[in-house]
Amino acid sequence: MASEHSLRAAYGAGPWHLLVLVVSFGVATSAVTTLGPTALWDSAVWWQTMVVWFVGAALVHDLLLFPVYALVDRAATAGAHLHHRRGGGSPRRVPLLNHVRIPALGSGLLLLVFFPGIIEQGAGSHLTATGLTQDPFSERWLWLSATGFVLSGAGYALRVVRARRRAGSDR
Amino acid sequence: MTDTDLGPREPGTGEDYGFPRVLWRAVAEHPPPGVGRLQRWRSPLRGPWLTSVLGVLLLVALPVVTLTGLLSYIAYAPQLDQARPGDVGWLHLPVFDWPTRPVWLFRVNQGLHVILGLMLIPIVLAKLWSVIPRLFAWPPSRSVAQLLERLSLLMLVGGILFEMATGVLNIQYDYLFGFSFYTAHYYGAWVFIAGFVAHVALKLPTMLRSLRSRSLRTELRTSRADTLPEPADPDGLVATDPAPATLSRRGALAVVGGGSLLIGGLSIGQTLDGPLRSTALLLPRGRTSGTGANAFPVNRTAEAARITSDLTGSAWRLTLLGPDGEVVLDRDQLADLTLRTATLPIACVEGWSTSQTWTGVRLRDLAARVGAGESTRVHVSSLQENGSFNQASLLANQVADPDSLLALRVNGEDLSLDHGFPARVIVPALPGVHNTKWVATLDFRSA
Numbered sequence: 001m002a003s004e005h006s007l008r009a010a011y012g013a014g015p016w017h018l019l020v021l022v023v024s025f026g027v028a029t030s031a032v033t034t035l036g037p038t039a040l041w042d043s044a045v046w047w048q049t050m051v052v053w054f055v056g057a058a059l060v061h062d063l064l065l066f067p068v069y070a071l072v073d074r075a076a077t078a079g080a081h082l083h084h085r086r087g088g089g090s091p092r093r094v095p096l097l098n099h100v101r102i103p104a105l106g107s108g109l110l111l112l113v114f115f116p117g118i119i120e121q122g123a124g125s126h127l128t129a130t131g132l133t134q135d136p137f138s139e140r141w142l143w144l145s146a147t148g149f150v151l152s153g154a155g156y157a158l159r160v161v162r163a164r165r166r167a168g169s170d171r
Numbered sequence: 172m173t174d175t176d177l178g179p180r181e182p183g184t185g186e187d188y189g190f191p192r193v194l195w196r197a198v199a200e201h202p203p204p205g206v207g208r209l210q211r212w213r214s215p216l217r218g219p220w221l222t223s224v225l226g227v228l229l230l231v232a233l234p235v236v237t238l239t240g241l242l243s244y245i246a247y248a249p250q251l252d253q254a255r256p257g258d259v260g261w262l263h264l265p266v267f268d269w270p271t272r273p274v275w276l277f278r279v280n281q282g283l284h285v286i287l288g289l290m291l292i293p294i295v296l297a298k299l300w301s302v303i304p305r306l307f308a309w310p311p312s313r314s315v316a317q318l319l320e321r322l323s324l325l326m327l328v329g330g331i332l333f334e335m336a337t338g339v340l341n342i343q344y345d346y347l348f349g350f351s352f353y354t355a356h357y358y359g360a361w362v363f364i365a366g367f368v369a370h371v372a373l374k375l376p377t378m379l380r381s382l383r384s385r386s387l388r389t390e391l392r393t394s395r396a397d398t399l400p401e402p403a404d405p406d407g408l409v410a411t412d413p414a415p416a417t418l419s420r421r422g423a424l425a426v427v428g429g430g431s432l433l434i435g436g437l438s439i440g441q442t443l444d445g446p447l448r449s450t451a452l453l454l455p456r457g458r459t460s461g462t463g464a465n466a467f468p469v470n471r472t473a474e475a476a477r478i479t480s481d482l483t484g485s486a487w488r489l490t491l492l493g494p495d496g497e498v499v500l501d502r503d504q505l506a507d508l509t510l511r512t513a514t515l516p517i518a519c520v521e522g523w524s525t526s527q528t529w530t531g532v533r534l535r536d537l538a539a540r541v542g543a544g545e546s547t548r549v550h551v552s553s554l555q556e557n558g559s560f561n562q563a564s565l566l567a568n569q570v571a572d573p574d575s576l577l578a579l580r581v582n583g584e585d586l587s588l589d590h591g592f593p594a595r596v597i598v599p600a601l602p603g604v605h606n607t608k609w610v611a612t613l614d615f616r617s618a
Contacts, residue, residue, distance in 0.1 A: 012189030012314025017373060021319045024369035028326055031361040034260040039354065048349025054359065057332035058325060061299065062306055074213065077417055097417055102426060109430050110437070113292060113339055114453035122345030128475040129344045130468065131460050131589060140452045 069108070076101060094163050099156040103148035110141055189314025199310035209307040215413035216423055217301055218401030219381035220390075222408060224424065225298040226378050230371065232291055233331075237367075239284035240360055243520060245269060246277055246602050251548070251564040253605075255353035262361050271572040274599035278518035282442045285522025288338055289438050293430035295331055297423075301408065308407050323369040330363025342521040343455060395419040441523035456523035464582035465590050467525045470603060473588040476555040478609050480588070483554065487593050489577075493541025493615040502593050506579060508532045513574040519603035529597045531578035534570045534613075543615035545571060551596055554609040563605040569598050570615075577610060 008014055040051040080097040116122050117137035126134055188195035246269045247254040270276065312318040334356060341352045348355065398416035401409050440451030451457030456468050489505060491498040510530055518524035538547050546567035555561040569575055575598040578586065586592040591608030598606060
């Protein structure tokens with residue numbers, strides 16, 4: 001169809017693509033207008049507004065959270081590769097990297113999701129709602145993290161022992 | 172053929188651009204400095220298959236989270252003008268009278284919404300990790316179509332992160348954001364829904380094709396040493412110069428799934444009674460306060476509600492208003508009426524719940540005392556003067572249920588002050604905040 005071809009050349013995609021996005025933007029615009037634009041930016045504190053948190057959420061993840069954990073992981077991986085090369089690379093050598101990475105990821109994930117209790121933020125509203133303080137949470141998180149590293153360390157030790165036994169029996 | 176196929180290529184041009192060609196080509200040929208360095212993606216795991224596996228998990232689970240969220244709006248009774256946020260135009264499910272049976276309806280709805288929502292956090296983060304090369308690719312768009320699609324992705328990604336952030340903060344009573352949680356979370360959901368539906372509509376064929384490109388069974392048997400990058404894809408997800416794998420694909424999926432189960436395991440305790448409640452080690456409702464029969468979690472203490480013992484002491488009266496006039500009862504008179512005992516859960520919008528045994532007077536018996544008939548609504552007022560939940564309205568079906576009580580005792584003992592002494596409402600399947608504590612007046616007159 002000639003009209004579809006000219007739409008594709010101009011718009012960059014077919015009519016279905018355009019329809020889907022028009023409907024989608026329509027719903028989103030409806031939400032924003034029903035809410036009222038003033039509600040999006042209706043605060044003396046600019047960072048306590050919805051539009052800032054909405055766009056900010058994407059920005060904080062893409063430009064802060066992701067780069068931080070990507071760089072940490074790249075440093076750890078580079079360290080592991082260096083260690084391997086120096087260590088003579090016996091094929092039965094058990095790599096340490098994941099035994100550090102996985103409990104670290106677990107600990108970081110718990111901190112990310114449960115940080116209000118762990119860093120005792122929102123203590124006032126927490127007390128009003130529950131009648132309790134946030135005291136035990138930071139300690140519990142540390143214990144959970146420590147448990148993760150200990151279990152991972154135990155797993156690593158087991159694998160090293162098993163690898164050595166296999167190497168010993170091969171000789 | 173991708174979704175944004177521009178048709179037959181013009182001879183001589185390496186890339187396809189939409190209208191206006193000059194603009195898009197200029198953008199493409201003038202990348203900002205350093206963009207090239209950002210393209211050095213090292214993980215060999217990235218690719219359409221991994222993205223699709225994570226995508227299919229989200230495709231199944233996110234509609235459940237969204238639907239339970241939209242249902243909770245209906246549970247608050249928008250037909251009584253007490254749903255939050257207020258008037259939302261057409262942005263709601265068809266309104267119906269929230270039933271009272273099964274009694275665990277709101278408990279399961281909210282528990283599912285919150286716990287499943289929390290468990291999706293690692294999966295969402297993994298999905299974002301797997302497609303992040305697209306964010307930093309240059310040019311960002313080659314046509315109007317691609318630009319609009321990227322805008323819809325902002326709605327999707329911003330939306331889900333906004334929902335997760337506000338949700339996570341709200342369930343831990345941390346109102347860092349400052350604006351109204353109900354308003355933000357509800358409208359944010361609709362922006363997310365718009366982005367999600369667009370994304371699924373446009374990307375479903377790609378997802379299905381990518382899932383079929385590799386065998387899951389084979390990947391589950393592939394060790395780290397045998398892990399190779401996926402074939403190069405037109406979207407640029409696969410790294411051009413990957414490092415050797417430090418984790419296999421099955422390992423990566425296990426780590427993500429393990430994170431999900433860890434979160435789930437630490438959250439489900441908030442909905443369980445008995446010793447298992449304390450497994451929710453890092454959440455507020457894994458702990459309990461109070462003693463004896465009143466040892467279950469409190470929402471809003473008497474002190475916070477500024478309820479004092481002289482308000483609730485021997486001077487307290489319950490006022491009933493109805494077509495036949497006004498009836499005033501003190502606590503002893505109330506206790507002399509026919510009492511009913513029912514075991515009912517009480518569940519809050521934050522996803523936690525507890526089940527206790529309540530004893531009190533049936534709401535419909537109190538309605539009959541003032542001449543109110545079968546299908547009467549009621550407006551309940553509390554002694555509490557501040558706060559938004561010092562009053563609530565109940566639908567006719569909620570008043571008529573045989574287990575809807577004005578409770579005087581819980582688990583055999585008088586209610587504690589924190590749990591609503593001298594009397595509180597308890598209705599099956601009703602959102603927790605509408606089970607008004609420290610009741611002062613029951614108004615059965617229809618408006």
